[in-house]
Amino acid sequence: MFGKLLNHQVKNQEIIVEFEKKQSKIHIITDEIWNIFASFDSEEEPSAAIEGNKQRDTEFTVVKKDEYLQIATKSVIAKIYDDFKIDFYNAEGKLVCEDYRGKRVVRKGVSEEFIQMALLEGHQVEQKKEHYKIEVLKKMQGDEAFYGLGDKTGFLNKRGYEYEMWNSDIPDPQVDSFKALYKSIPFYIALRKESVYGLFYDNTYRSYFDMGKESDEYYLFGAEQGNLNYYYVAGDSIKTIIKNYTYLTGRTHVPQIWTLGYQQSRWGYESENQVREIATNLRKYDLPCDVIHLDIDYMERFKVFTWNKEHYDDPKKLIKDLKEDGFKIVTIIDPGVKVEEGYSVYEEGVKNGYFATDKDGDIYVNSVWPGKSVFPDFGNEEARTWWGNNHSFLLEQGVRGIWNDMNEPASFEGQLPDDVVFSDGVKKANHAKVHNIYGHMMAKATYEGLKRLDGRRPYVITRACYAGSQKYSTAWTGDNHSIWAHLKMAVPQLCNLSLSGMAFVGTDIGGFGSDTTKELLCRWVQVGCFSPLFRNHAAKGTRFQEPWQFDEETLNINRKYINLRYQLLPYFYDLFYQTEREGLPVIRPLIMQYEKDEVAKNMNEEFLVGENLLVAPVLDQGQTCKMVYLPEGTWYDYWTKELVEGGRYILRDAPLDVCPIYVKAGTILPNYTKQSYVGEKEQDTLILDVYPGEGSYTHYQDNGEDFAYQAGEFNEFHIKVNKDNTCTINLVQEGYDKVYKMIRVNCLDHVVEFQVNDMESVNGGRVIKVTL
Known part of the structure; x- marks a missing residue:
């Protein structure tokens, strides 16, 4: 495809390499980040x-x-x-990443006659492509493990699996063999x-x-369109690669x-009365909660930027009343x-040309919840600004x-045709190119609109993502089901999203589709x-799964873990x-x-929160004893404070109300006092749970809302x-005027408490040393 290497030239930090048949470019972004590029469809374009x-x-x-x-x-x-x-x-x-010099070995296809017969019985038969227009084969050294690739199904280590980057709305119960889901993060x-190394293939097709x-x-990545455009990311550890x-x-x-x-949601809370009832019950049952979500039923016939006045008589008053009790909508x-x-x-x-068109220039129409609908062109900067400004109605x-x-x-x-015309941020582009960044650009439009209109840190949640969406949005894993397999899948799925740059992620607790059980809900929370x-x-249409919809035990267990979240x-x-x-x-696989x-390397059922808080949830129906793996070091059982040496498996009793949690020696965990919602009371006391050992920690405090x-x-x-x-506590930066009044240090059974004003002034900061 390229032929023999001929010559090269250097321009700034770009090395243009000439081959017999084609030119390529290597751009040194930083010492450890290199861009490898060759044009197949177009010249180099700005990245979404x-x-x-950089x-x-x-x-x-x-x-x-x-x-x-x-x-x-x-x-x-x-x-x-x-x-x-x-x-x-x-x-x-030392060789780290090597291109494969051999040929691809593609499984033989099957006959068209067989495919038709299989379809009659309901089987889908895939015809493997022999080659992609663009493909890169990397030599397998033998001991590789692969992580990342977004919210793909299956296990933590992606070795031995294949995937597609094509954002897909698939409401069926997802299983390991799914190749695509809602997000495309080709990293x-x-x-x-x-x-260790990272690789980001920045091709939106x-x-x-x-x-x-x-x-x-070998392992490979490729595409049928676009350019060869990948970033080699070097580093001495997984952490460095992610940085x-x-x-x-x-x-x-x-x-x-x-x-x-904690956030409570359902499709759907269909009326003002139902929302008020949910809010009342959350407080009645002493369940801390900050957010109630409204699904599509709050709108007038599912029209965006409207309100259903038939079922919501005065939305502004409703939201004001809820705010007084600590709820955000x-x-x-x-x-x-x-x-x-x-x-x-x-x-x-329509007037401003903000909607996608067909190839003939007419506005493209498909159907979604409102019926016949058109699709904003979020690649168009003016359309993004217009869309963002529409949120003023809700704000x-x-x-x-x-x-x-x-x-x-x-x-x-059905799927939008590939030739529907959008913009890619620079020029007109077809749906085939824009599809994987559509949700990303919508999140960008929403984020920028909220920031412009409101001034506070925007809170945007998205289902569809591309690489870089973490700048604009949190994300959830989409329409999971109330089945144990999906609870078990949640751990590697969230860990791989985290390794893919998406730090603010979660799943629908209890499951979105199907009917949850009280045991499943307890383990999921x-x-x-x-x-x-x-x-x-x-x-x-599914069973209501607010915690009070079950028995007292379920309610108590949900309350226990919601309170724990607010404490932490x-x-x-x-x-x-x-x-x-x-x-x-925030959450990390143990391998990180x-x-x-x-x-x-293959731990699918445990994860870390930060470096030193290990969570080993029960993920199987009926299980009341958990085999927990503790990595090297000394660990404390969070509940009993028992000291346990790591580097081995242990058995931990785990009745329904117990999620095994372990804290590494030398850890400092900050806590707040009990509250029903953020802002219910001033948190003027910082509580530090200290676990004997040796370690350090940075604690941060600001106003919690804006960009100050x-x-x-x-x-x-x-x-x-x-x-x-x-324990030495040093206040090194004091730029926020509501510094804590008191700090309480808990070290197992020993408590030390002091006023922040009693800390000694040293080198422009404040410091105190206490004996544990």
Whole structure:
């Protein structure tokens, strides 16, 4: 395809490489991030995922050898051969990622006659493509494990599976064999015993990833359209890879703190009376809650930016009344705009050319919830601004967050044809190119609109994503079901989303489709308690699954874990502070912290919250004893404070009300006092649970709502647990005026309490050392 290597030229940090048949380019973005590009459909275009100039001044060398061209920075060495084969090495010259030189081995297809016969019995038979227009084969060294790729089904380690990047609305119960779901994040991390790297294939067309299913000799990615355009991401650990990837594609900002509280939802709460009843019961049953979600029934005949006045007499008063009791309202918005004369959203969009068209230039019409509908062109900057400004209608009613759904885009009359015309951010483009970034661009439009209109940190939830969506939105895993298989799948699914840059993620607690059971709901809330997005949501026609809809035991267990979440709110908030600064996710698979641990490599049933809080939920029906794997080190049972040595499996009794949780020695966990919602009471006492050992921690405090923290209006505490059984607390940044009045240090059974004003002033900060 490329032919023999001929020559090269260097322009700034780009190396243009000439082959017999084609030209390619290697762009050194940073020492550890390199872009590999060759044009197949078009010249290089702006990325939907990457915003701004990410290039850093980087020293590098380019040397022509007899058989290859060598490019090197201080961390990465690349050798480019004939046919644009590239091998990457680390600074010590150890091979990390090697292009495969052999041929693809594709399974033989089956006859058309067999396919037709199979279809009669209801079987779908896939015809394997022999080659993609663009494909890259990487040599399998033998010990690779693969992580990331977004919210794909199945297990944590993606070795031996194949996937497609094509945002898909699939309400059927998802199983391991599904190749695509709602999100397309074409980024994976390849881990070996002695090396690790990341690879981001920035091609928005339908693309394919075979992680060793087709052959043990290689793994591959490819696409039928677009360009060869991937980023090689180097680093010495999974953490470094994630830091570099999120530097490239963007990081999740610190959210408003109330968004980390419990959220109650259902499709649908159909009237004002029903919403008020839900709010009343949440407080009546002493269930802390900050958010009630409104699904499509709040709208007038499912028309976006309207309100159903028949069932909601005075939405503004409803939201005001709920606010007085601590509730915030989040409303759903779909992209489909109803075709209706006199409907201002439709008519404005038509007048200004904001809707997608068919290839002949006529507005494209399909059907979704409102009936005949048209689709905003979110790649058009003017259309995004218009869409964002439409949210003023909801904000004026008091709405605090927006939930984007159906934005794959989904439709009722089959998938949108590939030739429907949108914009790609620069020029006109077809649906085949825009499909995977449609939800991403809708989230961007919503985020920018809320930020412009409201000024607070926008709260946007999206179902469909692309790489980089973490800058604009939280996400949930879509329409799961109330089945144990989906609870079990939630752990690796959320962990892989986290490794893919999406830090603020969750599942529908209890399951969306089907009917949950009280046992399943109890076990699911124990996973949800530790998921960044903590929302109970169910579908119309299924069993009501608010916690009080079951027996007293179920109610008590849900209350226990919702209270635990509110107790740990400052810990989650601190982790998001770390996410914005460093790109590291909130929940993490064990392998992210313990890369050399062979058990952690394939651990599907446990996860970490931050570095040192290990959660081992029960994920099987009827199970009351959990086999827990503890990595190396010393751990404390969160509930009993029992000391346990790691590096082994242990058996932990786990009756229905117990989720096994372990805390590593030397950990500091910040806590708040009990509250029914964020802001119910001033949290003027910081509680620090300290687990003996040696460790350090950074605690963060700000106003929890706006962007003033980015101008320095925040407080930062550095806390250290010392070998001599003392704890040093240092207030190093005091830019927010509501610093805590008191700090209470709990060390197992020992409590030390002091006034912040009693801390000694040292070097512009405040410090105190206490004995545990």
